[in-house]
Amino acid sequence: MDLIRTFITQSMGPISITFEFSEWINLLIAFLIGIGFGYSLEQAGFSSSRKLAGMFYGYDTTVLKVFFTAAIVALAGSQLLSFFGLLNLKEVFVNPFYVNASILGGIIMGAGFIMGGYCPGTSISALSIGKIDAMIFMTGGLVGAFLFAETFPLIQSVANDNFKGPMRIDEWFGVSPGVFTLLLILAAVALFWIAELAEKKFSRPDITSDL
């Protein structure tokens, strides 16, 4: 009854904060979202390392289109929900920004992405359909994570250096979140068009016909 009353009076997200779900419900929600996410990744063809590598070589830009679309849908959607009083953006988690770690981690991840053909999420998606390269990739990732944890005291200063806290790009640019959303949408539309041109220019029918 309390849950229903809370829902009627406080129907606002993030729901995990508003309703104070027990641990198992939080995990159940994560499990269901995970199923949807994994299904979508597989359906979008992200379990193929060739498709992901296509982003780097320009013959297949699905990765850019999918992730950029996800970003602008989340960005525009969260602001519309906030406008209609359904989401309190003040309570939405903002990742803390470690500048040096982000740059270094980005380079390592980018190199790993193009060499291995997967990012951590897509490798699990590929693993689930039994791809051997994904198994090797994930084993490598786990070894890397283990080494990171074991050597953390040695690299702690690099990892924690230049900490900026939970920082948002719109605050950094000094524009309103709405204007930043518009700028990102314009950037996305421009990149989608460039991506289409790139696909024509660098087309690899021998690969894309198999995808």
Added chain:
Amino acid sequence: MDARIKYSVLLVGIGIIIAFLPFNTAETFRVKSNILLSRSASEDIYYSVDQVARMMNNEDSTVQIIDLRSTTQFKECNIPSSVNIPYPDLLNPIWEGTFNQRKIKKIFYGNDDQTSTYSWTILTGLGYQNNFILKGGLNEWFKTILYSKFNGIKISPVENALFENRYNARKTFTQINSLPDSLKTKFFSSKRLKQSKLDGGCE
């Protein structure tokens, strides 16, 4: 028209609308007036001075007492373990951490019930939970906790417990308020709460 152009126009159109929307309207009142009215009419939002004295004596960690009077008045005397948030400063973002607590009861007091009732209404309306009022404020605290005496001939166990609680609270109140300012500041800053945060992230 090419589907790509249609989607592009749609996306840019949504972007232009969002660019003109006010950010995070959730900061405005979001509890409906009839619900706010029924909640404020309930006696459940009040704590008596005896109840607060017991919480203070027990060092109840699930409660945060908030003094809404001015800093000068707060320095003169205050209920031990309370923090000072002057009423005109109520909506300063630095207090977000103190108000945004879902598992800690916030009990507001002023000299009487006026500022605490206003604060309760504003914060509850904004969606903050677990707000309560010290019934009668500091005036009632003085009258009941500091100055009340047992005038009967024979004391019952219930009355004995009540007066023992008041006596202990009176003793703590007097001791803490006679501390030098430097020690009081240290004590109060240790009582500041950190904001409850949603944990998360993504690879």
